[in-house]
Amino acid sequence: MSLTRRQALKSAGAVVVASGVAKPAIAAKDPIPVGYLPALTGPSSSTGVGINRGIQLAVKEINDAGGIDGRQLELITRDTQSDPTKAVNGAAELTRGQKVSVVFGPVNSGESLAVVPLLARTNTPQVHPCWVDSLTDPQKYPMCFRNAPTNQQIGSAANRYVMEVLKRKKVAVISDTTGYGTASVNAYVPMLKAKGADVVYQGNVDAANPDLKPELLRMQSAGAEAIMPWSVNAGFLSRIINTRGQMGWDVPIVGQTTLGSGQTKDLLEKPEYWAKVYPNNFRPVCYAPGGKLTDRTKAFLDRLKSAKIDMGDTLLWWIALGYDSPRLIAEAMKSVGTEPDAIVGYLNKLKGFPGVYGDISFAADKHDGYPDDEIVMVEANSLKDGAFNLAPGYSA
């Protein structure tokens, strides 16, 4: 038995030695390792799964077109399983074991909060699409960039729509009990109040609660004129929409992008219930008034169709974001090479990178790359081929 134990220790030691030996300098034609930390499984994996489809397509296209100066892009994936612990393990392996040049991800805020300091310590440039405001800090984390909107930006757009376009003053803000949900309510209620709104209801409800009628009745009796839900849980959002329909209560629902996802639609009791639901979305991937998509987006949709990528159970902008991200990183590497400082320098000067889902710009003191004016509200039930119409009365 001690023999078995010694054997086990020896083989463990061998593996450890092998991965600890420093990799030789990357030769000219060697692939470029890019780290990728999606949540592909686990409770918060819907975003990661959607983004993943776009990323895989983009990497394939880049490599088929010859890669970066003849070097193929090697995407090294570590599934975080929606678990910050595994995200940290994965980030450590990508940076210290695999020695990646850049990391994309994580895609969930809880995981990013743990990974950002680690990547800063290993001097690895990072691009991530998480929304929680505190996740970029050009002073503390000079190598961390966000190519998605912040919670502030999203909330502003939604609040602006409710108060200035729909002209409602009495608002009910509701979310689930996840980190994202509680952080959102905390951030948005003061923003509403600062705009002069009357927040007549504010609550965090367990997403598994099967009956939201008491909550909506409370909103109704408090005189709410609009409901603003902030959750990525399709079950939760669908219950809100269904209950509003059952009550026959005619108020708009304005909130999280997931209100418009295929998953939410599947859980609705009646398709009519999806009327007057206005989720956030992004202008480049929406139909302009007149029903046309931008050429860039149309070309992207054609590429998705020919690659047979399914959009029915997810959101187009997730796939688009996933598609844009490796292209952004590849652009940087094509221009300045793979050294971390060069990449960071390039990103700090980036103006208007033409992404399918948005034009990304950074500055040395601004690492949030998504432009305010491209965040729009859309009509959920106008979903066609993954894209939506702009919400009524909506102008830039």
Added chain:
Amino acid sequence: MVASIVSTGLAIGCIYALIGITYNVMFSASRVFSFTAGTLGMLGGVLGSLFIARLGLPVAVGFLLALAGGVILGIVTEIVAVRPVLKSLDQHLYVLSTLALALMVQQFTAIEWGTEARPFPRLFDIARGGFDQQFWLPMLACAGVIVGLELLYRHTLIGRAFLAIAEDTYAARALGLPERRLRMVSYALAGAIGALAGFAGGEMLLAFFGNGPMLTFYGFVPVALGGMGNNRGAVVAGLLLGLFQQTANFLVGGIFASVAVFTVFIIVLLARPEGLAGAALQRRV
């Protein structure tokens, strides 16, 4: 408002009560509790959604298949997780083996079915509104099970054999009752009841893998409060739990509601460990 709380509370209380009965039926046959009771509830919903919504089978067929799935898990529980550990000297291994089995089924469902809640089909094509089927289906299921078990225990031979095993295994064995087979049938029955709970409650709870741990906990509260093996106690406690939970949800909100339920649960349990209606501990020496 009150109507909504009452109807949801009673409906979900019936689901909890049914899971409690699942625990009890398993307990009566083997004197152990199984962590798979909540998992059975989860499976009832998931299998129902799989067969009817995804595969498009007719409701009746999907229903029977979902129950069959529960029966299979019940039998597997007995063979794999309960029978081997009953004869060991260590009395508490069953906690671990049933926990392991429940975790395995749970994780497998999460990976294969997915971690998102999927829609559960509408079973009867009646318009919504008022006292909707998602409320009276669980109540109907619960009433049906109570009546059915009552008839079984009192009027059929096999039911009385179950009672005999529950009462005194040694005497029953001495009388020649096939204890092992009866136990397996009991577990199959419990499996069907658990799956029924999940199926009847599918529209309310959706087909969601996370229902497993939730039902394991909330389904056990009726057992703990109502007394081990006491089905009537489980129903009363289950209904009270459902009402209390929905009221707390309404009064203090989601997070504090679960804190409230748990606190009340543990206080009652510490005050009366054998349950509000249970029997005291037996001779140990």
Added chain:
Amino acid sequence: MDTPMAQVRPSRAAALGAKTGTLGVALPFLALLVLGIAFPLFGGGYWGVIATRACVYWVLVSGLNLVVGFAGQIAIGWVALLTLGAYTTSVLVAGTVTPELSPYLALAIAAVVGAIFGLIVGLPALRLRTFYFAITTLGFATIVTQVALAWQSVTGGGVGVAGPIFPKPFDSQWGFYYFCFGLAAICTWMTANIAASRFGRALTAIRDAEVAAEACGIAKPALLGAVFLFSGAVAAIAGGLFASLQSYITPDAFTLDLSVLFFIAILIGGRSSILGPLLGTILLTVLPEFAAPLVAWSTFLYAVLLLVIVLAMPGGIAELLDYKNRRPLESGRAIVPRPELLERLLDAPAAAEAGALTLEQVALAFGGVHAIDGLDLEIRSGQIHGLIGPNGSGKTTTLNVISGYYAQQSGAVRLNGAALPVLERHRRAHMRIARTFQTPRIVGSASVLQNVMIGGTIDGQGTFVESLLSLPRHRRDEILLHDTAMLALAAVGLERLAPVRADRLQHSELRFTEIARALMLRPAFLLLDEPAAGLSAEEISRLGALVVAIARAGTGVLLVEHHADLIFDICHHVTVLNLGKNLAAGTPAEIRSHREVVNAYLGG
């Protein structure tokens, strides 16, 4: 017990044997220690993170091991204490609610908070059945996460808080690794000390032979309380380290999967072991890292492992490593007691100490059944009193009343005139009343020697903390307990089987082991419950000689038996029970010819 233990001189052979035995036990730990210290030399930065994580998990699991592995409490939701410790440390260091504290002070305060909550989470175990307790710990884990989410002003809610950063030299990756490794090593040492102390043995007794533990005087609440305090404290410390490793904590980091991992690591490792769970923790931390596709299935695989262990190898890794107990035992072994050793063991009391244990008109009914109906009985020091009667006549019930397991409904049980308090079975040992059981109640997974040492638990002077830190009084206790137990085993004739696992013994050897355990108390009164059941004729006569010697050394013996020959051979007095009533009492000669007794029980 306040009289000091007998002056038993430790034998040199025993000390030497103990030393080589200890070296064999320590070797794997030393190997791990060397491996761990040298790790930065060959492990890369990535494996450094994994190794640090394994150390942090082990800090928690080492304490939980005492709760789950040793005490046998199914505490599944222990991640609640990790959460508490992580948040307490982080919030105190961040200075958002209180003034900013140093990380070390924050860690210490977290340990105190963890200890208190460990007690709160654990104490229901004293009132609740196993499964109920398991469910409540799960509920607790959920509640703590919910509170962390809801209490936004303190915990940051969903957005969480930054983890503490420890000052130099622990702020670099390897510096922090050594910090965690050092704490893990200290926890290993401390819990190993407890395992090899009377507290560790008492825990296993509570787990596997609770009734016998009570008879040996082991007070469950106090002992479990100490264990929960310790376990909660180290879990909270692990939480602080965890928060530092993660750099940032949010409620979603404290998953049920983590709780399950801790729990399964202990069970895979094997109970009553330190090395097993240590290897189990390392295994479960490292396993998912070896294959990326494995990550999604990791909890599934842990569950499969658990099921396999429970069904096939309940002893876990520890059992696998226990090659000593796979050596075959000699067949045809005989139990040869050496009654002459009893004088030394029992420390013959002076004549003034001679007393009596009396029952006066004791009655106890279970429902309508009069188990004992107005019984008078007197057991005198130095005398053997036999108690016989048909099945169901109330013999064992009488014994249970005397030893405090049942409360009589009327009448009194007196020790030297003073009434014994009812239902205080764990205080009987302090009054030097010892007993054996109808079915031997021993800790199967412990050695025969350890089982006998359990009998002397209450003679130890050292406290739990002294054992934790292996202070001199603990070591003195251990040597004295060891030597006394060896003497007891020699007296009953089992000293050659001392290191053998108790569940490998024959039934008759278990009976004698129980007697040896009872003798550890140096009892004034010894209650034997059918000790001859299952013994061969030769063994019965040796048993008889042993009991005679015990009585001659001054102990009063109550012998409940069916073997009439044994009774008539050795007893000074005999009482015959029938249907709970005293049918006859007198000397063996009188009883043998008593007409009613012959009719009711003895036969033609």
